[in-house]
């Protein structure tokens with residue numbers, strides 16, 4: 001199983017049988033324009049069978065209308081994210097609404113469990129769209145509401161991969177989630193996150209995401225200090241970084 005990181009929480013996975021799928025695929029990295037077609041054309045060159053979406057914020061979702069138009073892929077996303085896609089006239093046949101607790105099965109023995117999670121700074125139910133917003137409202141980044149927040153537990157090629165897109169958890173589980181690699185969004189993590197991480201996940205390797213300067217273009221990629229801060233807070237943390245835009249084989 002190979003993986004390529006595109007900055008933020010944008011990930012592409014490629015299985016041994018050639019099956020390609022993505023998570024939170026977003027490369028435009030611009031809070032004003034939201035989607036820059038030339039950036040998507042430059043960086044997104046493969047055709048994913050499907051794309052999983054952890055939540056509906058612009059820096060995860062805003063390139064998907066173009067990626068769907070270009071590749072015909074299927075988007076597995078929350079009701080809120082699907083309503084945003086409906087507002088910008090993404091065809092219904094490309095949308096698959098998913099919910100907490102769903103178990104998805106794909107060809108090639110790939111399964112995805114849709115876990116309930118939380119976004120950093122969780123502010124409750126007010127962040128959802130039960131119906132599509134107006135198209136005009138979506139020119140503003142702030143109207144790409146978070147919506148339901150998922151973590152994905154992916155079984156593929158004999159590996160078990162967990163991904164969460166924001167530095168928070170649904171901190172209620174009695175048993176930690178067990179995985180090989182934990183692709184963990186650590187963007188500007190706040191007090192309490194290291195303890196929550198230790199309570200909620202048992203991993204072999206943490207691979208950080210969303211710790212880059214995400215409003216600069218990929219051509220000017222740079223990291224922020226979120227990982228060194230986390231390593232200071234958890235001295236025995238087994239973390240490995242992967243460089244952007246380079247295929248890596250798992251395990252690292």
Ligand SMILES: [Zn+2]
Nearest residue numbers: 055057119166
């Ligand atoms: Zn977010």
